[in-house]
Amino acid sequence: MRRAVLAVIMTVAGLVALLSFKTHSGDQTPAGEPTTQVPALLSGERALTGNTVATIYGPVQVQAVLRTSKIVGVNILRRPAETSMDLQIGQYAFPKLVGETLIAQSARIDTVSGATYTSGGYIQSLQSALDIGA
Amino acid sequence: MGTVVSFDVPAAARADGSLDAALSWLHWVDRVFSPYRVDSDVTLLAEAEVTVEACAPEIAEVIAACAAVRTQSGGYFTAAPGGRFDPSGYVKGWAVERAAAILSRGGSTSHLVNGGGDVQCVGGRPRAAAEPSAEPWRVGIADPLRPGRLALVVAAADGAVATSGVAERGAHIIDPHTGRPPTGLASVTIVGPSLASADAYATAAFAMGPKLARDWTESLDGYEAYAITPDGEVWQTLGFARHIAPA
Numbered sequence: 490m491r492r493a494v495l496a497v498i499m500t501v502a503g504l505v506a507l508l509s510f511k512t513h514s515g516d517q518t519p520a521g522e523p524t525t526q527v528p529a530l531l532s533g534e535r536a537l538t539g540n541t542v543a544t545i546y547g548p549v550q551v552q553a554v555l556r557t558s559k560i561v562g563v564n565i566l567r568r569p570a571e572t573s574m575d576l577q578i579g580q581y582a583f584p585k586l587v588g589e590t591l592i593a594q595s596a597r598i599d600t601v602s603g604a605t606y607t608s609g610g611y612i613q614s615l616q617s618a619l620d621i622g623a
Numbered sequence: 624m625g626t627v628v629s630f631d632v633p634a635a636a637r638a639d640g641s642l643d644a645a646l647s648w649l650h651w652v653d654r655v656f657s658p659y660r661v662d663s664d665v666t667l668l669a670e671a672e673v674t675v676e677a678c679a680p681e682i683a684e685v686i687a688a689c690a691a692v693r694t695q696s697g698g699y700f701t702a703a704p705g706g707r708f709d710p711s712g713y714v715k716g717w718a719v720e721r722a723a724a725i726l727s728r729g730g731s732t733s734h735l736v737n738g739g740g741d742v743q744c745v746g747g748r749p750r751a752a753a754e755p756s757a758e759p760w761r762v763g764i765a766d767p768l769r770p771g772r773l774a775l776v777v778a779a780a781d782g783a784v785a786t787s788g789v790a791e792r793g794a795h796i797i798d799p800h801t802g803r804p805p806t807g808l809a810s811v812t813i814v815g816p817s818l819a820s821a822d823a824y825a826t827a828a829f830a831m832g833p834k835l836a837r838d839w840t841e842s843l844d845g846y847e848a849y850a851i852t853p854d855g856e857v858w859q860t861l862g863f864a865r866h867i868a869p870a
Contacts, residue, residue, distance in 0.1 A: 598761050598763040599631060600629070600631070600737045600742055601740065601764075601765055602740050602784045602785065602812060603786035603812070
């Protein structure tokens, strides 16, 4: 199921709002337990769990770890793992995406050029986690 | 087209309907241009079930633009990369650039639209009333060789930043001359006024490989290039340095 998702990020006094919607309806939320153990939270941190997002490669779900309003970590709860290719990609892509998330916060970056659309599930799930905290 | 588009816009764009108009435009583009939809104009054209004249006029516009870049790039950019009509390599940047223009027409003077890593910037980043002048947007260039790192940061008040390369999902660009993925570059970033052009140029340069791409991008009027090879070597066109953001 291919989806077109539009994330709308508004910079108004630090407010981050999101509109996201899909052009297709269908099987969006695969069942199943999260596939990954997450590290324990440190004092002062809180975890926000995003929606499970169906991508053409499989379900993706992430959890944002925040200290005050800053993202200090991202845990991947679900990732596509149907094939060894998916596993390989996941092992490469998710650390990259997590790193980019943390860098983007720390380096005064407004956006990143060079990501591909496979990051869509990650971004969507992360944004839904942040919406909970907004 | 299975991509994520993010907007950074003033709140007014949400209130005055121009953000909705930009979103509607992108959905329309997806319906008409997606090669994954069985009923899109692009699919019907590829199946030779309709003529160009029967399609939305934007189809002819895109075909003409693709042909122009094909000529300009010596055939390294094509609207049929796998032998089948699929102008996606042009459409993404073109659609994102136009979405940014819709916001400008709605009155916004400061916004950024990022479609799957290809970015159109307008007017610099939003500033507080007390600040004397607008700062450019800061666009990080993902480092294809070092996961989680940025290669550098580009500053753009108005303008586009497009990157083609082997990212998370592996090679997805085909050299039309060989039918195989090109191997000589890890990524190419193009900076210039129009995202439609920058995106297509990045795709063409990536397909060319390092030797051809370097001379070709140097010859482009108004566009500059920055490239990383699989060995970690970096080169850039003469005018690129002025786009690099101060640390």
